[in-house]
Amino acid sequence: MIVSKAKPIEAVLTMLQGVQKVGLVGCKSCASACAVGGEKECQAMQEALEAAGFEVVGTVLPDESCHKMLLRRELKPLVAAGAEALVSLACGSGCQTVADNVKIPVYPANDTLFVGQTERVGIFHEMCRTCGDCVLGETGGICPMTKCAKSLVNGPCGGQKNGKCEVDPTNDCAWILIYQRLEALGQLHKMEKTLEDHSPRSYPQSVNVREAKK
Amino acid sequence: MSKLQQRFLRGEFALTAEMAPPKGYDFTEALETASLLKDRVDAVNVTDMQSACLKASSLGLCIALKQAGVEPILQMTGRDRSRMAIQAEFLSAAAFGIDTVLALTGDHPLVGDCKASKPVFDLDSVGILKLLSSMEQKGTDCGGNALSSTPKFCKGAAVTPVYEPLFLQINKLKKKVDAGAEFVQTQGIFTIEALESFMNEVQRHNIKVKVMAGIIPLKAAGMARYMNENIPGICVPDHMIARLQAAAEEGKEKGIKGLPMNAGMDMAAELIREIRSRGLCEGVHIMAIGAERNVPVILDRAGL
Ligand code: SF4
Ligand code: SF4
Numbered sequence: 337m338i339v340s341k342a343k344p345i346e347a348v349l350t351m352l353q354g355v356q357k358v359g360l361v362g363c364k365s366c367a368s369a370c371a372v373g374g375e376k377e378c379q380a381m382q383e384a385l386e387a388a389g390f391e392v393v394g395t396v397l398p399d400e401s402c403h404k405m406l407l408r409r410e411l412k413p414l415v416a417a418g419a420e421a422l423v424s425l426a427c428g429s430g431c432q433t434v435a436d437n438v439k440i441p442v443y444p445a446n447d448t449l450f451v452g453q454t455e456r457v458g459i460f461h462e463m464c465r466t467c468g469d470c471v472l473g474e475t476g477g478i479c480p481m482t483k484c485a486k487s488l489v490n491g492p493c494g495g496q497k498n499g500k501c502e503v504d505p506t507n508d509c510a511w512i513l514i515y516q517r518l519e520a521l522g523q524l525h526k527m528e529k530t531l532e533d534h535s536p537r538s539y540p541q542s543v544n545v546r547e548a549k550k
Numbered sequence: 551m552s553k554l555q556q557r558f559l560r561g562e563f564a565l566t567a568e569m570a571p572p573k574g575y576d577f578t579e580a581l582e583t584a585s586l587l588k589d590r591v592d593a594v595n596v597t598d599m600q601s602a603c604l605k606a607s608s609l610g611l612c613i614a615l616k617q618a619g620v621e622p623i624l625q626m627t628g629r630d631r632s633r634m635a636i637q638a639e640f641l642s643a644a645a646f647g648i649d650t651v652l653a654l655t656g657d658h659p660l661v662g663d664c665k666a667s668k669p670v671f672d673l674d675s676v677g678i679l680k681l682l683s684s685m686e687q688k689g690t691d692c693g694g695n696a697l698s699s700t701p702k703f704c705k706g707a708a709v710t711p712v713y714e715p716l717f718l719q720i721n722k723l724k725k726k727v728d729a730g731a732e733f734v735q736t737q738g739i740f741t742i743e744a745l746e747s748f749m750n751e752v753q754r755h756n757i758k759v760k761v762m763a764g765i766i767p768l769k770a771a772g773m774a775r776y777m778n779e780n781i782p783g784i785c786v787p788d789h790m791i792a793r794l795q796a797a798a799e800e801g802k803e804k805g806i807k808g809l810p811m812n813a814g815m816d817m818a819a820e821l822i823r824e825i826r827s828r829g830l831c832e833g834v835h836i837m838a839i840g841a842e843r844n845v846p847v848i849l850d851r852a853g854l
Contacts, residue, residue, distance in 0.1 A: 486658060
């Protein structure tokens with residue numbers, strides 16, 4: 337899922353300067369799962385804004401804040417109630433989708449961190465940089481683009497020490513993990529292959545699944 | 551053909567040293583140091599912001615060395631440049647007659663002194679070598695477009711002989727050689743045994759590459775301990791540390807400065823002498839880390 341963390345409330349208050357009536361938009365999907373955009377967090381945001389002198393005209397909690405068609409309907413009551421600005425408690429994609437649907441300013445309450453794994457409640461790990469050309473089949477199911485600090489395709493680098501990464505000695509070196517996994521899977525020969533260089537995609541992407549199927 | 555290649559071809563013991571550009575634009579001191587190395591080594595590596603600390607660029611000092619009659623080895627990391635920028639640097643280098651290069655992945659900016667700098671790593675060491683080889687073979691740039699003139703370089707890489715698990719270094723060394731590396735300079739080695747067991751692996755895997763053993767002259771016991779703790783691939787044995795310690799104590803007693811540094815130079819010279827006399831590898835690469843002025847003395851003591 338998309339993992340986000342809440343901005344300090346002061347940052348939200350600063351963005352809202354000059355506004356009186358505010359609407360809140362949460363998200364029942366990822367943002368609820370990482371406890372930044374669910375019912376509880378929307379309630380807390382309402383209290384904080386009211387304490388700071390704002391009027392909260394309403395809160396909506398769509399199933400997915402990043403679904404444009406869905407949001408068109410959901411946002412109507414907030415606009416009708418006279419909101420001068422909206423605060424999005426979703427990820428960056430959700431916040432932008434809200435903004436695509438209204439003609440008033442929309443401000444993010446969260447910082448979007450990564451596409452990640454929930455190890456257990458409250459503990460998340462970055463797993464995928466959405467490179468668009470997945471190599472997990474070659475690397476024992478461990479992503480070098482994400483887990484290696486240099487996104488190396490031919491690791492490990494010389495900075496590895498005792499299985500840890502040169503950048504942060506509390507982080508495992510991704511390529512040592514890949515090596516161990518491939519060895520355990522009996523696929524060590526895959527280490528010998530030189531992978532293609534993966535430069536990150538440099539412009540925005542879209543897909544149309546229906547057209548792709550034709 | 552580069553001076554280094556000629557040396558390898560003749561089967562003679564090859565010598566390289568290493569120096570860093572200044573953190574500033576005045577090359578006077580660097581050129582003075584280089585002039586001391588000029589007739590003593592085959593080529594001088596110029597580091598590319600080693601340890602991710604900002605310096606003048608490798609290409610800049612390489613050009614200055616070349617103009618001063620010292621053969622430079624252009625070190626190129628993937629840390630700060632996209633493949634376009636890397637290839638552009640190589641073309642400019644060739645225009646100044648620089649013919650020997652060393653491809654490295656590079657340290658992450660977070661371990662250096664400009665931590666907010668964007669880590670690029672478009673290409674790693676293997677990728678840089680592949681880029682060069684493909685340019686040389688096809689006469690094209692990184693987008694596959696024809697170049698108006700195509701340089702040819704003597705290509706090198708780095709390797710860490712003391713590495714756990716060693717399989718991964720050997721594996722990567724193979725990739726580097728397949729990608730076009732003709733020679734490798736090793737991380738500093740401190741015992742003949744470390745070099746021997748690495749060379750056995752290289753031979754066992756039938757990797758065809760010229761190996762230059764990295765020599766780091768030690769300056770003090772504290773430096774050796776620090777490197778053991780903090781620098782991957784460095785393993786200074788206790789007896790060497792004890793010798794540096796004893797030299798320091800002797801110096802204190804007699805009121806003489808520089809005895810540990812002198813002992814470090816002796817140990818470096820002893821290693822070089824033995825590597826050469828036993829023909830363990832094709833040459834040595836001396837990394838004096840700021841004490842490049844000592845390199846000629848070390849070579850004197852090693853009988854070179
Ligand atoms: S290789 Fe890594 S970044 Fe790319 S798609 Fe697969 S998991 Fe995501
Ligand atoms: S130590 Fe490992 S994870 Fe860290 S940059 Fe090097 S190869 Fe990548």
